[in-house]
Amino acid sequence: MEPPIPCTGCPLRPLAAFKPVTAREIASISAAKVGQRLCTTGATILAEGQATTRVYVLLAGWAFRFKTLEDGRRQILNFLLPGDMLGLQGELLANLPHGVEALTEVNLCAFAADAVPRFFGNHPGIALDITWLAAHEERLVDDVVLSVGRRTAMERVAALLVHLFKRAASAGLVEDGTIRFPLTQLHIADALGLSVVHTNRVLQRLRKGGFIRLDAQRLAIGDLRAMQRVGRYWEEPAPRRPLL
Amino acid sequence: MEPPIPCTGCPLRPLAAFKPVTAREIASISAAKVGQRLCTTGATILAEGQATTRVYVLLAGWAFRFKTLEDGRRQILNFLLPGDMLGLQGELLANLPHGVEALTEVNLCAFAADAVPRFFGNHPGIALDITWLAAHEERLVDDVVLSVGRRTAMERVAALLVHLFKRAASAGLVEDGTIRFPLTQLHIADALGLSVVHTNRVLQRLRKGGFIRLDAQRLAIGDLRAMQRVGRYWEEPAPRRPLL
């Protein structure tokens, strides 16, 4: 665990996607921070079912939450991008009902286990923000259920790619029309309830149809509108979200 | 809207499934209540995408949350039983990303729109309870994603029936080994990402295998352990949960 970076210099906070905070709140958040945690690609950030020790905010990198069946079948629940919180369920429920794994090198802001109840005691505004983040994540998972339950394979893949592209965009990760895209086809398959082989074939159809460019870990979507139509995917404009 | 029933006489609270509250908390919760809302079977409790006005706690009856695609495909996200909270996502996010419909006659305790932020201001304990409920619901939806994404049809149906049976049990709804089971096969299908026809055939296999008895809106599970094995469904013992 590295020493904490002060929140006043947080690279995320200036982004338009995040709502402003008062100086007092920033000070309290900064005070609750106990350090940075760095993880490498593929590392287990939090193990499935473990008793929780920490709550984190993802500062840089990609990760995902997942659950597995005892026979090894894995389902990815959702993806985590900068600004997302992890480990809250472990803090509230006795132990974490899912695992969290890093998709890239990852930098996490770590908070002490008792930071959450402390915020609830002294900082109703921050407490409400934490609850907002929890509700927001549930909304994402609700959308996954809709996809996996009722969309065709083609629709699922298209919707996922659009979704991730937009989230990466609002985290400021677009560079000349492309984003870094660290998922393998296995990750896509496990997130959408598909087999890798079928996922591969669907991706090829999207490529040949000119909807996407995807190679060397970079994704470009030619016509977002068209992709949304393919994926039957519409979402209301993203509200400014709280950070930490 | 009926006049509020005082929370001191709440029929749910004595159940072992719910954690105790202080007298002060009960008084505050009671004060925030604005009334009861009664709905009939099939009624829309909250419409998909509406701006929110109220937050409710389900006092009696069954309901479900759902989302639909514009072409009519519907996905049920999860089922709501007595003690569950509804409408919180609408309160936090600007408008409700899903609909809520009554499966039976339903009795709801209604809270004013500003009750939630008010609790956060004066009652950190209750605020934490609300967040606990949100995290708990997300856990349920995570399990749905796992089912729909990675379980076979047979496993899904078995897991859902066990899950609902246990929840009904902890809400005190078991009568001589059976529970009221208000879902139609269409509801089961829409919750599990299956067609009605296939759902029907799977249910028959379960019946003929002697795993369940299901008729006249009542469900009995002969051997819970065996059904859990069929559904590859295990869950840690339910913790005592907060109410309201």
Next chain:
DNA sequence: CGTTGATTTGAGTAAGATCAAGTCGGGTGG
């Protein structure tokens, strides 16, 4: 260069969808 992980391609199969008729039971109105 050999190894390893990711992607791709082909062939055969199966789980579950769709389509099309039923049946059954509980209202409702004549």
Next chain:
DNA sequence: CCACCCGACTTGATCTTACTCAAATCAACG
């Protein structure tokens, strides 16, 4: 009381989407 309606549930036949198995390709890396 009875005809009929409607919604839920069944059943059979057929079809398709997506899975499985198997093997080849490819690129990165030590």
